[in-house]
Amino acid sequence: MTGGGTPARLPRSRLRAADVLPLGLLGIRGRPARAALSGLGIAIGIACVVAVLGISASSQAGLLAQIDALGTNLLTVQPGKSLTGEAAHLPAEAPAMIARLPGVRATAHVGRVDGGVYRHDRMPAGNSGGIAILATSLSLLATLEVPVVSGSWLNAATERYPAVVLGATAARRLGVPEVRGSPRLFLAGQWFTVVGVLGPAVLDPGVDSAALVGVPVAVQRLGFDGLPTKIYERSAEQAVETVRERLPKVANPASPSEVEVSRPSDALVARAAAEAAYTGLFLGLGAVALLVGCVGIANVMVIGVLERRGEIGLRRALGATRAHVRRQFLTESVLLSVSGGTAGAVIGAVITVGYAATRNWAVVVPVDALAGGLLASLLAGALAGLYPAARAARMSPTEALRAG
Template structure:
C-alpha cells in the first residue's frame, strides 16, 4: 500500500530567506513603510529616555542640595490673628538634638530703589529681608560676586542681593549703592541662585542688627530654616512647631522645600504619558503602512503565489512567508526607531548637561510593540495570500 506524500516543511532559515527576498524586491516601498514604524518607536524611546534623564538630573540635584531642609513660617491662630515667631526661635530650634543647622530671616519694611532719583513706589519687585550670618551654611548657598555677611558687616548699612534682585536693579558688580527707604546702602555681594529657596533670589538682604538699627525691624524672624540628619527629618518635623510655639503650634507652618522639586519630577509623568500617546499614534500609522504594503504585495505577486502552490507549497507555507515578511519589515523599522530614539536621547541630554538614561525596558518594549504590530498587520494579507487558488493565481494578469 502506497503512502500519501506530505509536503515538506520549510526550515526556519529558508523561511527568513524567502521573506527577505520579498522585501528586497520592493525596496522603496519597504523603506517608506519601515520609516513609519521607526518614527513611532523613536518617538516613544526618546520620550521615555528624555523624561527619565530629566528626572535623574533633578534627583541628582536634590541629592546634592539635600532633602533634609525644613522651613518654619508664622501662620494664623485659631482666631485668624497673625502669629509672630519668638525672637529666640532659632536658638530654640538649635536645642533639638539632631539639628545640624538653624537660621532665620525676617521681613523688613524697606522700599528698594536703584537710586534716590527713582520714585519710592517703583521697587522693581525687590523686597528686604534681615538675615543671619549662618544663612548660607544652612541653605547651601554660594556667593557669585563679592562677600557674605560677617559679624562686622551684619551691623553696617550694607546689602547682599539675590540673583534675581541684582538683575532687576541692574546691579552687576559689588561696590554699587542702592536705596533702602531713604538710606543709601552698599552692595557687598551677589548670590548665586538658591534652588531650594528661590524666594530669596528676589531679596535684598541686610544683617539682623543693621535691620533693627536702620530700618525699624522688630527682631522677630518670619521664617526659620533647619537642617538635621536625613534619618531624623520626620522626627524633627513632628516637634518643630511646638518647640517654637508651645501651646500655639497650630499657628506655625512647617514645610519641606525639596518636596516641591520632587513634585516637579512627578508631574513630568503627565507630559510623558501625553507624548507616549503621540508616539503610539505614530506607531499605529506605521502599522497601517505595513499592512498596506503587504496587501499590495499580495495583489502584485498572485502569479508567484499560484506558481508556488502549483509546485506543492501548502497554505501554511504561504501564510508563513507573508507573515515573516511583515515581521521582518516591522522589526527593521523598530530596530531603526530604537537606535534613533536612543541617539536623540543621548544627544539632547548631553546638550542639556544631563546624564543620559535610556531604560532597557523602553527598547525592549518598543521592539515587542513592532513585532506585535507586524504580526497583526501581516495576518490578513498572509491569510488572503494562502487562500488564492493556484489556477486563479496563475491566470491573473
C-alpha cells in the first residue's frame, strides 16, 4: 500500500528477446530423442527437395556442357514423306551438293542397309537385337565428334573390305567391347571383322545402335543402293540459319518439300527441359514428407504442452503472460523444424554431390533450393507450433498447477 491507501502497481513482466531462445530450447534439451525423431520428417522432406533439384540441375548442366562442347552448328537432312504419303528418298548426289554450299564446313552421310547383325551364322533371322547396318562416309566420326574407344575408324583401305565399326550400344548388345582377337560378325549374310568400337554419339543416338561399314563394300557385298538416308552438315555458327533454309532445295531440287532438316542440339535442349519437368513429381513427394513432418512436430508439441502443464502453471504464477508462454512454445516448434530442415539441406547436398560424381556430372547445388528448403522448414515449424502454443497460452495458472 502507498501512503494514500492505493495499492502498489507491480512491475510489468517482460520477456527479453535474448531469453526467448534458451526458453525454446528447454523442451528440446529435456527430450532429445523425441526432438530428433520429430525433426526427422522435416529433414527427409527437405533432403528430398534439395536432392531432386540438385540432381536435376547437375544433369542439365552436364547435358548443356556436352551441347556446348559438341557445338550447335550441326544440321541433319533426312528424307520425309511424298505428297502421296510414301517414304521419300534423297538423291545420291545430295551429300556432294550440300558440301558445295557457302558456309558449310563439313559433311557426312549414312545409308541404311537391309539385313541383320549376328554373332554367328546360326542365329534365327530377325533376332538382330535392333542393330542396324549403316553404310557410312569416312567423315562421319569427325563431323559428329564421336570418340573411338577400341581399335580404329574406317579408312580409305578398310572401307572397301569386310570391316565393321560398332556403335557403343551395338557393341554392348553383341558382347564385343574391344577388337582384341579380331572378332567377326555375320552382317546380312556376309562375315565382317570388327576393327573398331565407338564411344557414345551424343548428337545422334542412332549411331550407337548401328554396325558401320564403308559405302564401297556395302554396295559390292550387301546390296546397298547408294542412297543416303541421313546427311550431317556442320556450318559456320553465323551461317547456320542461312544454310538451314537452303538445305531442302539443295538436297533435293526436284522435291524440296520431301526433305526434313533438324538440329540435334535442339532435341538435346528439349530433353533437358523434359527431364526438368519430371522433377515436379519428386518435389511433390518431398512436399508430402514435409507435411508429414509438420504434423509430427505439431503432435509432439501438443503432447509436450500436456506433459509440461506444471511448468506452464508455475511460470504463469511467477508473472509470465500468455504472450510469453505462446512465444516460448512457438520458438520451440520453429527450432525443431529449422534444425531438421538444416540437417535435410545438408543431406540433400551430400546426395547431389555423390550422385553427380558417380555420373561424372558437374556438381550443381542450387542456392535457391537450400534457401527455399530452410524457409519451408521455418514456415512448417511456425504452422505446426501455432495450435500447441495457443493451447499452452490459454491455460490458467491454477488449473495448470493443479493438473501438473
